[in-house]
Amino acid sequence: MLGSHIDTVIDAGIYDGCYGVLSALEVIQTLKEDGFAPSRPIVVAAFTNEEGVRYAPDMMGSLVYAGGLPTETALATVGADGTMLGGELGRIGYAGPHEPGFLSPHAYIELHIEQGPVLERESITIGAVENVQGISWQKVTVEGDANHAGTTPISMRRDAGYAAARIITFLRERAKNSNSPTVATVGCISFEPNAINVIPSRATLTVDLRDPDEERLRQAEAALAEFLDAISQEEHVEVSVERLARFEPVRFDQRIVAKIEKAAKDRGLTSRRMTSGAGHDAQMIARIAPAAMIFVPSVAGISHNPKERTNDEHLIAGANVLLDVVGELARR
Amino acid sequence: MLGSHIDTVIDAGIYDGCYGVLSALEVIQTLKEDGFAPSRPIVVAAFTNEEGVRYAPDMMGSLVYAGGLPTETALATVGADGTMLGGELGRIGYAGPHEPGFLSPHAYIELHIEQGPVLERESITIGAVENVQGISWQKVTVEGDANHAGTTPISMRRDAGYAAARIITFLRERAKNSNSPTVATVGCISFEPNAINVIPSRATLTVDLRDPDEERLRQAEAALAEFLDAISQEEHVEVSVERLARFEPVRFDQRIVAKIEKAAKDRGLTSRRMTSGAGHDAQMIARIAPAAMIFVPSVAGISHNPKERTNDEHLIAGANVLLDVVGELARR
Ligand SMILES: NC(=O)NCCC(=O)O
Numbered sequence A, B: 001m002l003g004s005h006i007d008t009v010i011d012a013g014i015y016d017g018c019y020g021v022l023s024a025l026e027v028i029q030t031l032k033e034d035g036f037a038p039s040r041p042i043v044v045a046a047f048t049n050e051e052g053v054r055y056a057p058d059m060m061g062s063l064v065y066a067g068g069l070p071t072e073t074a075l076a077t078v079g080a081d082g083t084m085l086g087g088e089l090g091r092i093g094y095a096g097p098h099e100p101g102f103l104s105p106h107a108y109i110e111l112h113i114e115q116g117p118v119l120e121r122e123s124i125t126i127g128a129v130e131n132v133q134g135i136s137w138q139k140v141t142v143e144g145d146a147n148h149a150g151t152t153p154i155s156m157r158r159d160a161g162y163a164a165a166r167i168i169t170f171l172r173e174r175a176k177n178s179n180s181p182t183v184a185t186v187g188c189i190s191f192e193p194n195a196i197n198v199i200p201s202r203a204t205l206t207v208d209l210r211d212p213d214e215e216r217l218r219q220a221e222a223a224l225a226e227f228l229d230a231i232s233q234e235e236h237v238e239v240s241v242e243r244l245a246r247f248e249p250v251r252f253d254q255r256i257v258a259k260i261e262k263a264a265k266d267r268g269l270t271s272r273r274m275t276s277g278a279g280h281d282a283q284m285i286a287r288i289a290p291a292a293m294i295f296v297p298s299v300a301g302i303s304h305n306p307k308e309r310t311n312d313e314h315l316i317a318g319a320n321v322l323l324d325v326v327g328e329l330a331r332r
């Protein structure tokens, strides 16, 4: 099985996901044209909702496929816009007849852009991805009291917006000062009532924490929980947390990783083993089959942005490595 | 002329504004029932868009009435929801036939809830408002770069959301630490693209600064401008500022303030002179006529909140003082 996903974030680039699916189709086309007779079926997957932006968690389709989330639960997920995934899949004609997981892959390989700066910085063409960092997504809600911006002394405020700002700066300072590679991001925020002369009564924000090491990821979560306690006391606000996604770091199949390195070498391409900073469908399919990933460089490390780009030369190199590894895994 | 406004903020209380207009009608009713023959016409005003939440600036109707803003400019104001004030006034049947400012008041008196904690804390029933603090409203836009939350090292981020959080915490720390009574509030915020795994490319926030002293208000504005410069350098983001409202502190007519104090005393009510923390239509009408305000206590100092409340006894006391001052100003 080879593939990736075709959903995107808001204001996305054109490579994240689609590149892996289109390359997989191209690999099959090429193998056919070459008269290649595989030892087993070769299947292309385009997983639903890998990004998780509208419906959490991310990698939802491959998670369901791997048996990690019941189909019904996934279809009943209510999105950030209040819609239900199942209804929306029906509406756009993407609700298929098969029960997910009907195939049990011999192996899964996913080709993807790196979405980060490592390969470009080191002038390396192929990333042989051997692991994926852990992901922790939480939604934090802060409740204070609406009051008048002009008449309420600072000392009497229960300002949900200020507490939210403190959470954002806490996460950044910790990520910057700790010697660990933990990254922390607040991507979404909203205030209520969201009026210029009203102290916010409620603030809602999302927290994305990642680390390749499970123990350090737990430490980051614990530090956040401790800070939320402290800020709720200090600012007299109520803080509640909802978990949106939690995936432990994943180690890929080392034999496939080695095949990727070898395929790159045989084509005269530079390569290195590396960790994926982003989540990917491969990390879910790794639960039911040997899996690994091939990365190609992202210009300036930009992704989740319309400026996302990968040079043609690198796009072709990645697809050729995918072709060779698939040929190798499906050889008679 | 007596009155106030009947527009409200989002999720408002029921007293802010309406109390002054309804009491004005009640005063006229009472004077009529008493057979009072005034020396000049008594007029009730209900000014448009005092709150300024949807269309900036606040006190827009009375500002137009006082000649501080052309009617056409006000009607062409585009709101936070993209609508135009003139169109919306027409749609709800509030577009009147008269050119604002057709009356030139002998005096203007406005009865309003305090919206702050001072009167209740001191167990005083009547506030004789002698001045209003200055108001500075700005919209700050921070532009960074969208990028992937999992793959982008902290050191490579241009995170508009983090910069916005730093602006919020800066304003609070300054308000808390300076020995001045300057208050600062961030009531509105939004991130773009507002997705959990995307570093915000843009953050927009509103800043409400107030101080009874013009010089200190200028210092607060200058300190913010300096901080915006610093954060834009530090975080490699672009910061731009749009002014939404700017009103200098206003001093009311001291003879009317004295009449309010005397009316309270004659009715056996406690009173004190005080500053208004909120903006009011009276501060605009003060440009074209002697003006002053009467305040009554707000329970727990709460306003711009559905929990806003004033006890009946205080509501009645305020209306009686208004009645007496109007009677006094319109006596033959
Ligand atoms: N590859 C990718 O962008 N996945 C989306 C899930 C995430 O890592 O945030």
Ligand SMILES: NC(=O)NCCC(=O)O
Residues within 6 Å of the ligand: A148, A149, A150, A197, B016, B050, B051, B052, B058, B059, B115, B277, B278, B279, B280
């Ligand atoms: N009184 C009152 O709430 N006015 C609205 C304008 C402001 O002070 O923010």
